Amino acid sequence: MTDTVSLTGAARAAALRDEAQAIAQELGRAHGVQPRLVVVVATEDESTAWYVRSITRAAGKAGIACDTVTLPADAEAGTIRKQLAELSADPDVHGVILQTPLPPGTSAADLAGAIAPGKDVDGANPLSLGRLAAGLPAFAPATAEAVVSLLDAHGIGLAGRSVAVVGRSTVVGKPLAHLLLDRDATVTVCHSRTADLAAATRTADIVVAAAGRAGLITADHLAQGAVVVDVGTNPTEDGGLTGDVDAESVAGRAAALSPVPGGVGPVTTALLLQHTALAAQRAVAAHQ
Amino acid sequence: MTDTVSLTGAARAAALRDEAQAIAQELGRAHGVQPRLVVVVATEDESTAWYVRSITRAAGKAGIACDTVTLPADAEAGTIRKQLAELSADPDVHGVILQTPLPPGTSAADLAGAIAPGKDVDGANPLSLGRLAAGLPAFAPATAEAVVSLLDAHGIGLAGRSVAVVGRSTVVGKPLAHLLLDRDATVTVCHSRTADLAAATRTADIVVAAAGRAGLITADHLAQGAVVVDVGTNPTEDGGLTGDVDAESVAGRAAALSPVPGGVGPVTTALLLQHTALAAQRAVAAHQ
Numbered sequence: 001m002t003d004t005v006s007l008t009g010a011a012r013a014a015a016l017r018d019e020a021q022a023i024a025q026e027l028g029r030a031h032g033v034q035p036r037l038v039v040v041v042a043t044e045d046e047s048t049a050w051y052v053r054s055i056t057r058a059a060g061k062a063g064i065a066c067d068t069v070t071l072p073a074d075a076e077a078g079t080i081r082k083q084l085a086e087l088s089a090d091p092d093v094h095g096v097i098l099q100t101p102l103p104p105g106t107s108a109a110d111l112a113g114a115i116a117p118g119k120d121v122d123g124a125n126p127l128s129l130g131r132l133a134a135g136l137p138a139f140a141p142a143t144a145e146a147v148v149s150l151l152d153a154h155g156i157g158l159a160g161r162s163v164a165v166v167g168r169s170t171v172v173g174k175p176l177a178h179l180l181l182d183r184d185a186t187v188t189v190c191h192s193r194t195a196d197l198a199a200a201t202r203t204a205d206i207v208v209a210a211a212g213r214a215g216l217i218t219a220d221h222l223a224q225g226a227v228v229v230d231v232g233t234n235p236t237e238d239g240g241l242t243g244d245v246d247a248e249s250v251a252g253r254a255a256a257l258s259p260v261p262g263g264v265g266p267v268t269t270a271l272l273l274q275h276t277a278l279a280a281q282r283a284v285a286a287h288q
Numbered sequence: 289m290t291d292t293v294s295l296t297g298a299a300r301a302a303a304l305r306d307e308a309q310a311i312a313q314e315l316g317r318a319h320g321v322q323p324r325l326v327v328v329v330a331t332e333d334e335s336t337a338w339y340v341r342s343i344t345r346a347a348g349k350a351g352i353a354c355d356t357v358t359l360p361a362d363a364e365a366g367t368i369r370k371q372l373a374e375l376s377a378d379p380d381v382h383g384v385i386l387q388t389p390l391p392p393g394t395s396a397a398d399l400a401g402a403i404a405p406g407k408d409v410d411g412a413n414p415l416s417l418g419r420l421a422a423g424l425p426a427f428a429p430a431t432a433e434a435v436v437s438l439l440d441a442h443g444i445g446l447a448g449r450s451v452a453v454v455g456r457s458t459v460v461g462k463p464l465a466h467l468l469l470d471r472d473a474t475v476t477v478c479h480s481r482t483a484d485l486a487a488a489t490r491t492a493d494i495v496v497a498a499a500g501r502a503g504l505i506t507a508d509h510l511a512q513g514a515v516v517v518d519v520g521t522n523p524t525e526d527g528g529l530t531g532d533v534d535a536e537s538v539a540g541r542a543a544a545l546s547p548v549p550g551g552v553g554p555v556t557t558a559l560l561l562q563h564t565a566l567a568a569q570r571a572v573a574a575h576q
Contacts, residue, residue: 109422130418134397134458160483168469170422177465177477181456184481186488189465193472195448200474203491 004251005154007229007258009146009267012153016270017062023277024063027284035064035280037095037121037272038087042071042080042103047235052099055269062273077106081114088116094283095121095276109170118282121275123175133178139275144176146267147208147229148183150258153267156206156227159184164201166190166217166244167210172231176208197221209244218249225255231264241265292539293442295517295546297434297555300441304558305350311565312351315572323352323568325383325409325560326375330359330368330391335523340387343557350561365394369402376404382571383409383564397458406570409563411463421466427563432464434555435496435517436471438546441555444494444515447472452489454478454505454532455498460519464496485509497532506537513543519552529553 027033037059039052052068059066087096096119098112112124120128123141131138163180167173168191180187190200201207201221209217210231232244243260250257258264315321325347327340340356347354375384384407386400400412408416411429419426451468455461456479468475478488489495489509497505498519520532531548546552
């Protein structure tokens with residue numbers, strides 16, 4: 001039994017924010033342009049509001065403008081789509097995010113089809129996902145990219161390694177599978193209907209937990225020495241966050257584990273800013 | 289050791305052609321419309337020409353018009369894209385396929401972005417792939433869908449089963465992974481960089497070989513009683529076709545194996561016709 005290394009995200013997040021800030025400063029100096037991100041919210045959910053405030057704060061520090069457009073929690077699909085189309089057409093806006101949860105009866109993927117691919121900094125438009133899968137340039141969903149970025153930051157190789165992704169969501173599991181395949185990993189996607197989850201994950205070199213179920217992954221699910229990335233952000237009773245991995249259980253069995261909070265989360269936020277800065281840079285270049 | 293069942297495609301293909309024909313007849317009777325498929329070819333490859341002739345023949349039998357547009361084998365991307373856009377805008381055309389191989393330096397997925405999603409009957413536009421992954425309506429690539437359709441036809445369940453897909457192409461492996469996840473299978477995507485292919489496939493209930501390497505899959509790659517679907521179409525020296533599975537080796541070990549030719553192939557062609565008939569039906573409905 002060896003110590004489990006903590007795959008913290010702070011250093012990589014800081015590097016990404018620095019990159020975003022450098023681009024923002026250069027765009028300001030050379031073109032008088034400030035990268036601008038707009039977050040569209042159609043919920044009164046308190047944890048969403050908290051998350052949007054944290055993005056806004058991080059953006060400000062990186063020199064990126066961040067506006068929030070708040071629609072009613074019962075907004076119709078047409079209203080949301082129209083708002084996204086207007087922002088997509090606005091030359092002063094470089095990145096557009098549609099925040100979940102959304103009003104009942106609407107589909108995030110369907111609505112996100114109205115976000116222009118060049119401004120789709122959270123890879124929510126199905127076209128972005130398809131282009132990603134086809135090996136064409138596109139912004140990946142920030143959370144999925146954050147998993148790969150965090151592993152890179154800690155020098156954990158992917159080529160030829162077996163990776164079990166637990167969770168098949170459109171925003172994490174599925175795009176992550178494509179990012180991992182693109183890096184030559186052998187990828188298994190497991191989910192709530194997987195017959196024997198522990199059997200499927202126990203042969204993997206790397207396990208990514210993105211199921212949204214607190215404590216789902218225990219030592220029983222891991223090969224000795226497996227690397228574990230925890231994407232879960234489950235609310236705790238005391239108002240905090242806990243991951244999908246039972247950290248106490250896997251200690252000593254996992255070679256490395258990303259903490260929650262402090263692992264994937266800060267890298268995700270930083271990638272949204274980096275994407276926005278890159279989108280602004282490309283928009284300026286396209287108009288020269 | 290038990291006999292290996294042959295997962296032939298003829299019966300399912302016939303049922304799909306009948307469905308296409310019934311739609312074509314109804315559209316002709318009620319609206320004077322004949323479903324029309326156009327295949328765009330930019331190669332002098334002889335096996336492509338053979339394949340296009342076989343689609344044309346099958347279409348004719350189902351009452352579906354099938355035209356071929358032949359561009360030079362050195363056509364530029366812009367020329368091909370313009371042709372696809374024209375066909376996408378032509379109200380008399382209901383389905384558009386861009387045949388591979390394509391001229392050097394062009395990307396099939398990139399060019400297929402010019403095919404209108406409603407006419408993208410072979411699911412080649414990255415938007416179709418993204419919508420498929422996001423659970424939104426879209427045509428799947430016919431070969432990928434044919435694998436699932438063939439398994440359905442032979443009563444082989446997918447929910448909760450483990451499926452190893454060997455091959456990560458944009459036209460088969462990747463979209464197939466999404467179709468299988470959608471059916472609640474646990475999916476592992478293997479490829480040429482997988483460290484130990486046999487270890488990855490040997491635990492699977494179902495193995496789908498889509499690597500394009502003759503004889504790649506042998507008894508060593510299979511659990512006793514595994515179901516094997518062979519998507520390979522590798523040319524033989526005598527002008528025939530052979531799959532990715534060594535049929536002699538897996539006999540008795542596999543519970544079932546789809547033959548090449550005569551397995552996935554005829555179902556693929558029939559699905560292209562069914563998709564074209566459905567596309568025509570939707571186009572007519574949209575104009576009423």
